[in-house]
Amino acid sequence: MSTETSALHFTVTAAARRVAPEQRKRLLADPGFGRIFTEHMVRIDWNRDRGWHDAELRGYAPLQLDPAVTVLHYAQAVFEGLKAFRQKDGGISVFRPQAHAARFRRSARRMALPELPESVFIEAIDRLMTIDGEWVPSAPEQSMYLRPFMFGSEVGLGVRPSAEVTFLLIGSPSGSYFPSGVKPVTVWLSEDFSRAAPGGTGEAKTGGNYAGGLLAQAQAAEQGCDQVVWVDSQEHRWVEEMGGMNLCFVFGSGRNARLLTPALTGTLLPGVTRDSLLQLAKDLGYAAEEGKISTGEWRTGCADGSLTEVFACGTAAVITPVGAVKSAHGSWSVSDGKPGDLTMRLRRSLVDLQRGVAPDPHGWLHPVAL
Numbered sequence: 001m002s003t004e005t006s007a008l009h010f011t012v013t014a015a016a017r018r019v020a021p022e023q024r025k026r027l028l029a030d031p032g033f034g035r036i037f038t039e040h041m042v043r044i045d046w047n048r049d050r051g052w053h054d055a056e057l058r059g060y061a062p063l064q065l066d067p068a069v070t071v072l073h074y075a076q077a078v079f080e081g082l083k084a085f086r087q088k089d090g091g092i093s094v095f096r097p098q099a100h101a102a103r104f105r106r107s108a109r110r111m112a113l114p115e116l117p118e119s120v121f122i123e124a125i126d127r128l129m130t131i132d133g134e135w136v137p138s139a140p141e142q143s144m145y146l147r148p149f150m151f152g153s154e155v156g157l158g159v160r161p162s163a164e165v166t167f168l169l170i171g172s173p174s175g176s177y178f179p180s181g182v183k184p185v186t187v188w189l190s191e192d193f194s195r196a197a198p199g200g201t202g203e204a205k206t207g208g209n210y211a212g213g214l215l216a217q218a219q220a221a222e223q224g225c226d227q228v229v230w231v232d233s234q235e236h237r238w239v240e241e242m243g244g245m246n247l248c249f250v251f252g253s254g255r256n257a258r259l260l261t262p263a264l265t266g267t268l269l270p271g272v273t274r275d276s277l278l279q280l281a282k283d284l285g286y287a288a289e290e291g292k293i294s295t296g297e298w299r300t301g302c303a304d305g306s307l308t309e310v311f312a313c314g315t316a317a318v319i320t321p322v323g324a325v326k327s328a329h330g331s332w333s334v335s336d337g338k339p340g341d342l343t344m345r346l347r348r349s350l351v352d353l354q355r356g357v358a359p360d361p362h363g364w365l366h367p368v369a370l
């Protein structure tokens, strides 16, 4: 079957063997995160002569790669992570796909990869969700995690932007990040490793940034911490982000609570959740701003009680409260170490909007036309 909607021509080949409904139900009962995948995927090829071509929706299957394919050696690759949610009325909506498509283009540009038009990015998601819609779970806190990615697929060991590129989109039903309730994490301030430097790739969603952070993550685990907090690479004191999530700080309490998140300096990842929460906090009547906060201010603010809540935010876990901080120079807790009021209020607002339970004044939900 072939169909035409965007500028690209999609070939559609349904998977030969389908998963039985009872088996799908069993898998969706406890999907975990990033462990199970739906039955189809989208693949689109690019090369220097033809541009984007051969778009296809087909069965999920392993790839066959030449050992000399460029991504395996020089890591020219970018990815996105976004979610589709089962709505109250049974439909499926994707949260801010336009914002993710735009960031995917910016990441690609930084990594010398071709930019996928935003309309094609969204059409790929619509097509995958239409054929695999039954895999979108409906339990509270469950969703469909969508992973679009692309990589240099030219064969050859020469160092240059790949003349051939492969785009793929896969879907992974995911459960609650916190199966037994939202639990604050303890973070490790990494002062000897750096995630990103000015002029580097910190702003791009690219796997290499994660590979470079794994050793610090292992060090955090050795210290009994759940996550690493990254600081700037020059003065080693300005807070940037946490693992794969952005950070937010709450000063004061009640109606006077004020939200602060580190400004986008070029070395942190511009999170869509971060951007959404800045807006939602303003919608709820709180002051919310981007700025600078040092590790020293974090520590003294907790000691004198002016800094009342800290949380991390990102697509996968939505909002994770930070309860305690450890570093080579000492440890401290954030308030009483429990999830803060504004933290939980923002979490609820965002989750309700994503599920279609609360209004969507900014048009962030993209309904999949089934």
Ligand SMILES: *Cc1c(COP(=O)(O)O)cnc(C)c1O
Residues within 6 Å of the ligand: 081, 205, 241, 243, 244, 245, 246, 269, 270, 271, 272, 273, 274, 313, 314, 315, 316
């Ligand atoms: C993806 C990501 C985030 C969070 O971005 P969201 O769009 O909110 O999911 C934060 N930091 C890093 C390093 C990331 O890769």
